[in-house]
Amino acid sequence: MVPDTPRSRSLRRRDRRVLWHPFTQQRGWEGEEFPIFESGGGCWLVDSDGHRYLDGISSLWCNIFGHRVPAIDRAIRRQLDRLAHSTFLGSSHEPGIALAEELLRIAPRGLRRVFYSDDGSTAMEIALKMAFQFWRQSPDAGAADRRARNSFLTLGEAYHGDTIGAVSAGGFDLFHAAYRPLLFRTWKVPPPLAYRTRGVSWPEGCRVAALRAMEEVLRKHGRGIAAVVIEPLIQGAAGMLTQPPGFVRGVRRLCDRYDTLLVCDEVATGFGRTGKMFACDHERVTPDLMTVAKGLTGGYLPLAATLTTERIYRAFLGGYEEKRTFYHGHTYTANPLACAAARATLAEFRRRGTLERLPALVGHLRRRLAGEIAPLRHVGEIRQCGLMVGIELVDDRKTGRPYPFKARMGHRVILVARTFGVFLRPLGDVIVLMPPLSISKKQIDLLVGVTAEAIEEATGD
Numbered sequence: 001m002v003p004d005t006p007r008s009r010s011l012r013r014r015d016r017r018v019l020w021h022p023f024t025q026q027r028g029w030e031g032e033e034f035p036i037f038e039s040g041g042g043c044w045l046v047d048s049d050g051h052r053y054l055d056g057i058s059s060l061w062c063n064i065f066g067h068r069v070p071a072i073d074r075a076i077r078r079q080l081d082r083l084a085h086s087t088f089l090g091s092s093h094e095p096g097i098a099l100a101e102e103l104l105r106i107a108p109r110g111l112r113r114v115f116y117s118d119d120g121s122t123a124m125e126i127a128l129k130m131a132f133q134f135w136r137q138s139p140d141a142g143a144a145d146r147r148a149r150n151s152f153l154t155l156g157e158a159y160h161g162d163t164i165g166a167v168s169a170g171g172f173d174l175f176h177a178a179y180r181p182l183l184f185r186t187w188k189v190p191p192p193l194a195y196r197t198r199g200v201s202w203p204e205g206c207r208v209a210a211l212r213a214m215e216e217v218l219r220k221h222g223r224g225i226a227a228v229v230i231e232p233l234i235q236g237a238a239g240m241l242t243q244p245p246g247f248v249r250g251v252r253r254l255c256d257r258y259d260t261l262l263v264c265d266e267v268a269t270g271f272g273r274t275g276k277m278f279a280c281d282h283e284r285v286t287p288d289l290m291t292v293a294k295g296l297t298g299g300y301l302p303l304a305a306t307l308t309t310e311r312i313y314r315a316f317l318g319g320y321e322e323k324r325t326f327y328h329g330h331t332y333t334a335n336p337l338a339c340a341a342a343r344a345t346l347a348e349f350r351r352r353g354t355l356e357r358l359p360a361l362v363g364h365l366r367r368r369l370a371g372e373i374a375p376l377r378h379v380g381e382i383r384q385c386g387l388m389v390g391i392e393l394v395d396d397r398k399t400g401r402p403y404p405f406k407a408r409m410g411h412r413v414i415l416v417a418r419t420f421g422v423f424l425r426p427l428g429d430v431i432v433l434m435p436p437l438s439i440s441k442k443q444i445d446l447l448v449g450v451t452a453e454a455i456e457e458a459t460g461d
């Protein structure tokens with residue numbers, strides 16, 4: 001139970017007086033207890049009363065090797081002793097240069113340029129703007145292309161961030177509907193879902209149906225589409241919606257066939273989360289633009305990047321007076337402290353042999369979920385991709401009937417889990433498990449065991 005000591009009480013009171021939290025109905029917040037985290041170590045967070053919580057969502061999907069990783073701490077301190085920040089507009093620095101070199105070494109083959117920004121949303125804005133501007137000034141684009149490539153093809157229920165461009169490319173009504181009058185138009189096709197697509201068998205039928213829908217739009221409107229935008233392998237914020245094998249490769253083929261660009265948003269999936277360094281690696285796909293953020297700095301500091309090919313880059317070259325420049329940049333672009341944290345994170349991947357160790361962890365998690373969560377009466381489906389998991393709760397498993405929105409069943413489950421020392425955040429009635437990649441098998445047992453108990457208690461199973 002979250003305790004109510006005078007110090008915590010006072011901090012909560014001050015929080016409620018001055019703050020407005022992200023994705024939070026503040027009316028509920030005002031009446032709710034919440035932990036105030038003050039320290040951490042490994043996969044654990046410690047609150048203002050000294051209670052420990054297993055960080056079951058990697059501090060919103062960004063932590064990779066746990067908290068207070070000595071090598072990352074040291075790298076940031078070393079950089080701090082030299083220079084905390086200088087601009088990337090008109091100057092450069094070694095942490096930014098070296099990190100770009102390292103990113104290109106591990107990125108899908110063919111990605112050759114790195115453009116830094118601050119978070120997943122800005123990385124996506126940049127990808128969208130680059131794709132749009134590419135067609136306006138590419139030497140291989142005809143006059144028609146220059147005028148017409150004004151739209152994007154995106155997936156239903158997509159989430160690419162909260163800035164207006166990223167929201168336009170999104171398709172998640174709960175978050176996005178309010179802003180519709182402000183958004184630019186995109187073509188949307190339904191994501192390849194077995195569970196919610198009646199009459200289509202998993203996985204082949206789903207893949208084929210989704211690719212057909214995409215092809216239909218590309219055939220009719222392809223000349224007006226600057227890029228197809230997807231989250232590869234799994235649509236995270238929509239509720240961990242996994243895609244059938246071959247889908248990403250199929251999208252790449254369609255983009256080639258209909259001569260449009262492919263943007264892969266690896267903000268959530270990048271840096272080992274799906275079992276390989278990038279989700280695109282599973283299908284050996286190179287997108288034309290790829291965005292990364294979250295795990296890039298191991299979960300330490302805000303930093304993002306949009307990676308692209310030489311073909312796109314070259315379309316922006318020209319004389320000053322030609323105005324082909326990519327007029328975009330942020331104050332903290334390539335912040336050296338964040339770049340140092342990112343370089344240390346990539347070094348930890350190599351030192352620990354993380355990617356080689358992941359399959360055993362992923363398999364262990366899969367077995368525990370099958371043994372403890374799948375049999376529960378109110379679990380409709382478990383979707384897993386690497387160490388990304390969504391557990392969909394339903395009121396009636398036979399019909400798939402969801403709980404009423406008002407019931408906030410997902411929220412109720414995570415509140416119970418918290419009393420057992422596991423910190424989670426749901427997506428509606430989907431319980432998300434996304435632990436740091438450094439989690440041990442024993443900690444996975446705790447994470448799954450507590451989640452099962454919390455589901456049982458909250459649903460009255």
Ligand SMILES: Cc1ncc(COP(=O)(O)O)c(C=O)c1O
Nearest residue numbers: 119120121159160161236267268
């Ligand atoms: C796939 C994806 N793209 C983009 C974003 C936006 O990233 P940020 O919150 O860093 O702006 C997120 C955030 O969850 C995401 O999951």
